Amino acid sequence: MIADTTERGTPARAEVTTPTLRAAVKRWRFWLILAAVAIVGLLVVAVASGTGGGSRAPYSITNAAPEGSKALAEVLRQQGVDVVQADTMQEARAALDAAPTATLAFADPGGYLNDARLDEAAELADRVVLFLPGFDELRAFAPEIASAGAPRDTDGVEAECSLPAAERAGSIIGGGRAYRAPAGGDAELCFRASDDAYYLVHDDTPNASVTVLGAADVLSNEGITGAGNAALALGLLGEDATLVWYVPTASDVEADGPADITSLTPDWVTPVLVLVVFTFIAAAVWRGRRLGALVVENLPVTVRSRETMEGRARLYARAGARTHALDSLRIGTITRLSKILGLPRNATVDEVIASVAAVLPGRPLGDIQSILVAATPSNEADLVAYSDRLLELEGAVTRAVRP
Incomplete structure (x- = not known):
């Protein structure tokens, strides 16, 4: 209740009520609508990006971006090859066991598999095609093949070998990595990238028949249409009725680090913490201050300049800031001298001093x-x-300029 005064001078009582929920909603209606529109927009964007984009990883058969391999997978399916995507080793093993004859297409650009898991992957299939493998992958799948670094020749590289898929391709557009095999071995070397390095190396190992492919454009959506890239990719990956496309993901990573905090605490700790948080929020809502409408109150906003001057002077005197006080007086004098002398507003102190000396020779x-x-x-x-000297100087300049 707030006391008020009527015209007769008798106090009147005015009731102050707490704003209702309807009044609060009406006051914040614009912002609530704006927040709802923003949330709906974010949901639409999230659903659209989650359903239409597919994977963004390289060599993924669901990636339609230039570095993906979705185009190659679709063409293989049109030719009757059952292309199966495997994101984990368990999925790859199940797909290979279910097919009588199958080719394993493998790439681990993220390095998710350790040495033990790579050795397991090398025993999954009898026929393997490796995409731009690194040192660890070569050691597990084809120990006789070594990486030769960046290629020298990239455009129109001829096959120059008897591998059927390479002969049908004729030439390819390279780029990526080159590989080499020991001289005098049984490995088939195709598409020379430099003196003793090749884009494609085929070797029969004790575990499987392994083909190492280092030409990145042969697999990508952007480069598969160049030269004989498409013919080489279809020839290597379309020989069997089933192609298991296995690109490891984070799900293949084995946890071998120290135990986390959740495994070291009892099971009842988490529910108790959640209950404490909700209790704190409920208590804050229950005991929190309810703010009503703002009350307009007229305040004295006019302050006399003399009061400001005297108050600031007392502060300077109390602090013993004599130099600061004198500097304030100098700033005012220099500003007025600059106007009297007709100097620009950005004139420096040295320019003001020189002008004063000029009018007071x-x-x-x-x-x-x-x-x-x-x-x-x-x-x-x-x-x-x-x-007093500042006042005298300002008066002398004024008299000299405006006699």
Whole structure:
């Protein structure tokens, strides 16, 4: 309740009510609608990006971006090859066991598999095609094949081998990595990238028939249409009725680090923490201050300049800031002198001093500089004396400019 006064001077009682839910909703209606529109927009974007984009990983058969391999997988399916995507080793093993004859297409650009898991992957299938493998993958799948670094020749590289898929391709557009095999071995070397390095190396190992492919454009959506890239990819990956496309993901990573905090705490800790948080929120809502409408109150906003001046002077005197007080007076004097002398607003102190000396030829330049800049008061009497000198200097300049 708030006391008010009527025209007759008798106090009246005005009731103050807490705003209702309807009033609060009406007040915040615009922002609530804006928040709802933003949430709906975010949901639409999330659903659209989650359903239409597919994977963004390289060599993924669901990636339609230039670095993906979705185009190659679709063409293989049109030719009757059952292309199965496997994101984990368990899925790859199940798909290979279910097919009588199958080819394993393998790439681990993220390095998710350790040495033991790579050895397991090398025993999954009898026929394997490796995409741009690194040192660890070569050691597990084809120990006789080594990486030769970046290729030298990339455009129109001829097959120059008897591998059927390479002969049908004729030439390819390379780029990616090159590989080499020991001289005098049984490995088939195709598409020379440099003196002793090749884009394609085929070797029969004790575990499987392994083909190492280092030409990145042969697999990508962007480069598969160049030269004989498509023919080489279809020939290597379409020999069997089933193609298991296995690109490891984070699900294949084995946890071998220290135990986390959740495994070291009892099972009842988490529910208790959740209950404490909800209790705190409920108590805050229950005991929190309810804010009503703002009350408009007229405040004295006009302050006399004399009060401001005297108050600031008392502060300076109490703090003993004589130099600071004198600097404030100098700033005002220099500003007024600049206007009297017709100088621009961005004129420096040195320019003001030079102009004052020019209109007061009988006054030494050092004296003017001392008054406006250099002099330092040591007591209250000095401060008053310098203040008087500033006034005298301003009056002399005014009389000289405006006689």
